[in-house]
Structures are given as structure tokens and as C-alpha cells.
Amino acid sequence: MSQPVSSKIRNAVRIDRAFRLVWRASPSWTLLNGALVLVQGVFPLLSLYLLKLIVDTITETVQSGGLETGISKLIMLIGAAAVVALAQAGTTKLADYSAEAQSTIVTDFVYDTMHRKSVDLDLAYYEDPNYFDTLHRAQQEGPYRPTRIVNGLNRLGQSGMSLVAMVGLLFTFHWSAGVLLFASALPGVLVQIVFSKKMYHWQQQRTSIERKADYYSWLMTADASAKELRLFDLGGFFSETFNCLRGVIRGEKLALSRQRAIADFVAQACAIIILMACFLLIGFRTIKGLITIGDMVMYFQAFQRGLSSLKELLHSIAGLYEDNLFVAHFFSFLDVQNTLVEPTEPEALPPVSQRGITLTDLHFRYPGQAKPVLSGLSLTIKPGEVVALVGANGAGKSTLVKLLCRLYDPEQGNIAIEGTDLRNLALSDVRRQISVVFQDFVKYHLSVRENIGLGDIKRLDDVAAIATAANRAGAEELIQNLPNCYETILGRWFIGGVELSQGEWQKIVIARAFFRDARLVILDEPTSSLDGNTEYHLYLKFKELMAGRSALLISHRFSTVSMADRICVLHDGRIVEDGTHKELMTRNGIYADMYTKQSIWMEDLERKG
Numbered sequence: 001m002s003q004p005v006s007s008k009i010r011n012a013v014r015i016d017r018a019f020r021l022v023w024r025a026s027p028s029w030t031l032l033n034g035a036l037v038l039v040q041g042v043f044p045l046l047s048l049y050l051l052k053l054i055v056d057t058i059t060e061t062v063q064s065g066g067l068e069t070g071i072s073k074l075i076m077l078i079g080a081a082a083v084v085a086l087a088q089a090g091t092t093k094l095a096d097y098s099a100e101a102q103s104t105i106v107t108d109f110v111y112d113t114m115h116r117k118s119v120d121l122d123l124a125y126y127e128d129p130n131y132f133d134t135l136h137r138a139q140q141e142g143p144y145r146p147t148r149i150v151n152g153l154n155r156l157g158q159s160g161m162s163l164v165a166m167v168g169l170l171f172t173f174h175w176s177a178g179v180l181l182f183a184s185a186l187p188g189v190l191v192q193i194v195f196s197k198k199m200y201h202w203q204q205q206r207t208s209i210e211r212k213a214d215y216y217s218w219l220m221t222a223d224a225s226a227k228e229l230r231l232f233d234l235g236g237f238f239s240e241t242f243n244c245l246r247g248v249i250r251g252e253k254l255a256l257s258r259q260r261a262i263a264d265f266v267a268q269a270c271a272i273i274i275l276m277a278c279f280l281l282i283g284f285r286t287i288k289g290l291i292t293i294g295d296m297v298m299y300f301q302a303f304q305r306g307l308s309s310l311k312e313l314l315h316s317i318a319g320l321y322e323d324n325l326f327v328a329h330f331f332s333f334l335d336v337q338n339t340l341v342e343p344t345e346p347e348a349l350p351p352v353s354q355r356g357i358t359l360t361d362l363h364f365r366y367p368g369q370a371k372p373v374l375s376g377l378s379l380t381i382k383p384g385e386v387v388a389l390v391g392a393n394g395a396g397k398s399t400l401v402k403l404l405c406r407l408y409d410p411e412q413g414n415i416a417i418e419g420t421d422l423r424n425l426a427l428s429d430v431r432r433q434i435s436v437v438f439q440d441f442v443k444y445h446l447s448v449r450e451n452i453g454l455g456d457i458k459r460l461d462d463v464a465a466i467a468t469a470a471n472r473a474g475a476e477e478l479i480q481n482l483p484n485c486y487e488t489i490l491g492r493w494f495i496g497g498v499e500l501s502q503g504e505w506q507k508i509v510i511a512r513a514f515f516r517d518a519r520l521v522i523l524d525e526p527t528s529s530l531d532g533n534t535e536y537h538l539y540l541k542f543k544e545l546m547a548g549r550s551a552l553l554i555s556h557r558f559s560t561v562s563m564a565d566r567i568c569v570l571h572d573g574r575i576v577e578d579g580t581h582k583e584l585m586t587r588n589g590i591y592a593d594m595y596t597k598q599s600i601w602m603e604d605l606e607r608k609g
């Protein structure tokens with residue numbers, strides 16, 4: 001079935017896109033590569049013609065006996081052939097180097113493009129398995145396919161030029177030689193096209209299972225799972241599952257390779273038969289004295305070189321077809337669109353006044369989920385106010401944080417800073433106004449200074465401000481006891497790194513949150529790993545530490561909650577109770593119930609001693 005025109009155009013556009021990408025990455029090397037292709041195309045014709053002259057000179061000299069002139073002509077011709085061969089060798093080496101330089105630069109450029117794209121994408125994609133399939137395919141194909149397309153185009157030009165020269169030469173022998181040349185290379189190319197398509201479809205279907213195998217491999221090698229893996233003796237189970245998945249992939253891949261090898265062999269057998277028929281024809285005409293020995297050598301060579309140029313040409317076309325199919329994986333990743341829309345003309349961030357941050361009638365469900373997480377949530381956080389948010393597991397507290405950071409947009413309702421909807425502000429302005437200690441915070445395997453400084457990247461080297469933040473978070477003593485204080489590398493990934501306890505990490509992360517000059521500081525389970533003493537000191541001066549900024553505290557610990565100005569209870573997707581500790585206890589609702597149960601439990605513990 002012939003390909004529809006629209007699809008042919010799409011394919012051509014992808015080649016064009018790949019070429020533009022390579023050009024943007026390394027224009028000078030791409031230009032040099034193109035020029036070298038042209039130069040290299042001339043050499044085969046020159047050397048062949050010199051070969052014919054050498055053979056004819058020898059034959060003539062042997063037949064006529066004019067030894068002196070014959071030898072001096074031969075020396076001159078061999079000298080010329082040596083110059084051509086040297087020039088060809090030099091150009092080939094330069095072309096190899098230039099191709100390598102181009103491909104390394106392009107590969108790094110592609111990685112950079114992929115990283116920028118990943119960083120720029122909505123958080124929602126990181127919670128969608130389809131996105132991970134797309135990313136996995138892009139990571140597999142992206143780094144090398146664009147360069148291969150450009151190199152394929154180069155080879156196409158080079159083999160095309162060489163082929164035109166050889167076919168021209170062969171036509172002076174007989175018209176059928178050119179036709180036979182084409183006939184011999186065609187089956188091989190058809191095989192390549194058919195199998196690239198098969199491989200492409202196979203890869204599409206196998207991405208999920210490949211990712212699953214990668215996941216088990218990661219579980220067996222990552223530090224995050226190292227402890228449990230040993231304790232629960234999971235190595236054997238993971239390894240078996242990994243081998244089983246890889247076995248399926250390997251079996252299918254090898255079956256495809258087997259089919260391809262057989263088809264390739266049949267194609268090559270056809271080519272050999274045609275080649276031998278042609279050699280027979282050339283030999284036959286030489287014996288009959290229709291062509292000279294020099295002609296015979298030249299035609300033999302021309303046929304062989306023509307054949308390899310044609311093979312190269314057709315394989316370049318088939319290769320381009322394949323690369324073009326696979327580079328689509330990379331471009332579909334680049335084409336993933338964000339759903340969070342940045343305003344084209346963002347409003348200026350309003351100054352802090354009295355309204356604070358208002359959440360009005362928020363409704364939200366995760367993409368593809370039927371059950372809403374938030375349904376009609378309203379809440380106000382005034383400037384300088386410390387609000388605690390409590391609720392059962394899965395009530396939607398962390399989800400609310402994601403909406404506040406505009407990592408997601410609500411389905412209905414709005415969030416506003418001093419009356420301005422977040423959606424009308426530049427994303428960077430919104431995010432600059434919010435500092436968060438996430439429940440699953442990141443432990444950067446970098447220096448202490450960087451771990452805190454990353455809270456406000458522009459002030460990464462402001463050691464005095466970093467020390468102030470550390471002091472406010474109660475991390476100063478811990479840092480002073482580290483071997484290189486603020487320059488100590490944390491974590492065990494790099495040589496000299498020092499591992500901290502979970503609570504010590506938490507102090508560093510709280511310092512990171514304090515370091516950012518934001519209007520709202522959100523602490524999601526901020527003190528779950530802090531010892532009682534540190535927690536007490538942190539909350540004793542919490543208002544002072546906040547220095548006029550608002551805070552949203554999410555916690556299941558009532559010691560954290562009770563120090564807030566207001567406590568809000570999230571239940572059934574809404575705020576159902578809102579007031580001070582005393583007010584909520586008097587109300588005798590959900591909060592009072594939760595508080596009483598925790599108190600009874602604590603008293604029980606005390607009684608048991």
C-alpha cells in the first residue's frame with residue numbers, strides 16, 4: 001500500500017527538523033562534513049581512471065617493447081595515484097574526526113534540550129505512566145538519531161555522486177550493466193525497510209515492559225532500596241522478575257533478528273548471482289577482443305565500486321527511513337504541551353496588604369481520576385498568620401499545597417494573592433512567593449551551603465544569609481560540627497560525603513525554606529523527624545522566625561498544630577472546621593475528636609511508663 005501524501009510530507013518535515021536541530025547544535029562541523037562529502041566523491045573516479053592508465057601502459061610497454069618511455073610514464077602515473085590515495089586517506093580521516101566532533105556536540109545538545117524540556121513540563125506529567133513511556137523512548141532514540149539523519153544525508157550525497165560516476169563509466173561498456181547494478185542492490189534495501197518498520201512497531205509495544213525491567217534493575221542497584229532489599233531478602237525475587245522480563249524482550253528481539261538475517265542472506269544471494277553474471281559478460285567481451293585489459297580491470301572495478309556505492313545509497317535511503325521513524329519518538333517528547341498556561345501579559349505581583357492568600361470554592365481531581373480530592377474548599381491566610389491544616393490521611397492536604405504552588409490548576413474556583421488570581425501572574429512570580437518543605441523533600445548530594453542556598457538560587461553564594469537561615473532552623477550547631485562546615489558534602493554519592501540522620505536532613509531542609517524570601521512558607525509534616533527539644537525551640541520562636549511571613553503548617557502532631565493562630569480541618573474535600581485550638585475544642589467536632597484520641601494515647605503511654 002502506498003504511503004499517503006500527508007504522511008510523506010510529515011516524514012520529510014521530520015528530516016528537516018532533525019537537520020535544523022543538528023545545524024543549531026554545530027553549524028561549523030555540519031558545514032565541514034558536507035564539504036568533505038563533496039570532495040570525497042571525486043576520488044574514486046580519479047583513482048579508477050589512473051588504474052586503467054597504469055594497466056594500459058604496462059600492457060602497451062610489454063607488447064611494443066618501448067621500455068624507457070613506458071617506465072617513465074608508469075612512474076609518473078603511479079606517483080599521481082599515490083598523491084590521490086594520500087589525499088583520499090587524509091580526507092577520510094578528517095571526515096571521521098569531523099563526524100565524531102559533530103555527533104558528540106549534537107548528543108550533548110540533545111541531552112540539554114531534553115533536560116530543559118523535562119524541567120519545563122507540568123508536574124502532572126510526572127504522575128502519568130504514558131509520559132514515562134514517551135520519555136523512555138525519547139531517551140533511547142534522541143541522543144543519536146538526529147546526527148544519524150544528517151550523516152545519512154551526507155552518505156546519501158557521497159554515494160550518489162560516486163554512483164553517478166560509476167554508472168556513467170559502465171554505460172560506456174553496455175547499457176545493461178547499469179540496470180543489473182540496480183537490480184542487485186534492491187532486495188537488500190527492501191529487507192531493511194521492512195524490518196525497520198517491524199522493529200519500530202515492536203519497540204512501541206515493548207516500552208512499558210522495558211521500563212518495568214529497568215525499574216527492577218534500579219531497585220537492585222539504588223541506595224533508596226538497598227536496606228529493605230537486604231532485610232526482606234528481596235534480591236532473588238527482583239532478579240528473577242528482571243530476568244523473566246528481559247527474557248521476554250530478548251526472545252522477541254532475537255526472533256526479529258533471526259528473520260532479518262535470513263531475509264538479508266536471500267537478498268545477498270540474489271546480488272551475488274547478478275554480480276557474477278556481469279563479470280562473465282565483461283570477461284567474455286575481453287576474450288573476444290572488444291575491450292582492452294585495462295578496460296576490463298576498470299569495468300570490473302567500476303562495477304564493484306558502483307555496486308558498493310549503490311548499496312550505500314540505497315541503505316542510506318533505508319537508514320534515513322528508519323531514523324526518520326525512530327526520531328519521531330524524540331520529537332513527540334519535545335512536542336508534549338503543558339496544560340498550565342502562562343498569561344501572555346502577566347499582571348504585576350500585588351504588594352502585601354490585608355487580603356493575603358485566598359482560596360475560593362476550589363474543586364480538583366487528578367487527571368484521569370473519577371474521585372475529586374477537593375470539592376468546594378475555601379480558606380484565607382492573612383499576612384503574617386500561621387495556619388495549621390489537619391485532616392486524615394488522603395484528605396487532600398498535600399494536594400492543596402500543589403495547587404498553592406500552581407503545580408496544578410483547580411478545575412473550578414481560584415487561588416489569589418492579594419486579590420490577583422494566580423493564573424494572571426507569571427509562574428515564576430507565583431513560585432518565588434512560596435517556600436515549601438515537602439513531605440518527600442529532596443536530599444541534594446551537594447554541600448550544606450548549596451543544600452540551603454538552592455532555596456534561592458540567586459543567593460547561592462551569600463554565606464552570611466545562608467548561615468542566618470540555618471540558625472533560624474536550629475541547624476547551626478549541626479553544621480559547625482561537620483568536617484568542613486558549610487562546604488561539607490552531604491549524602492554518600494560522592495567521595496568525602498557525610499550522611500545525616502533524617503531529622504538532621506529535616507533541619508537543613510527547613511533552613512532551605514527559611515532562606516527563600518517568600519510571602520508564604522508551607523511546612524508539610526515539617527517536624528516529623530525532629531527531636532522534642534529541637535521541635536520545642538523551633539515552635540517557641542516560630543512567629544519570630546517567620547518574620548512577618550504567613551505560614552501553612554500541615555501536621556498530624558498536635559504539638560505542631562496547637563501553636564498556630566488558626567487551625568483548619570480538611571474533610572470531604574472542604575474546610576469543615578476553622579478556629580483556634582480552644583474554639584475547636586469547644587465545638588467538639590472532628591478536631592476535638594482527633595485531639596482527644598491523641599491525648600488519650602499519650603496519657604496511656606505515660607501511665608505505662
Ligand SMILES: Nc1ncnc2c1ncn2[C@@H]1O[C@H](COP(=O)(O)OP(=O)(O)OP(=O)(O)O)[C@@H](O)[C@H]1O
Nearest residue numbers: 127366369373391392393394395396397398399400
Ligand atoms: N498524583 C496523583 N494522582 C492521582 N491521585 C493522587 C495523586 N496524588 C494523590 N492522589 C490521591 O489524592 C488523595 C489526596 O492525597 P494527598 O496526598 O493530598 O493526601 P494528604 O492529606 O496529604 O495525605 P497524608 O496525610 O497521608 O499525607 C489521595 O486519595 C491520593 O490517593
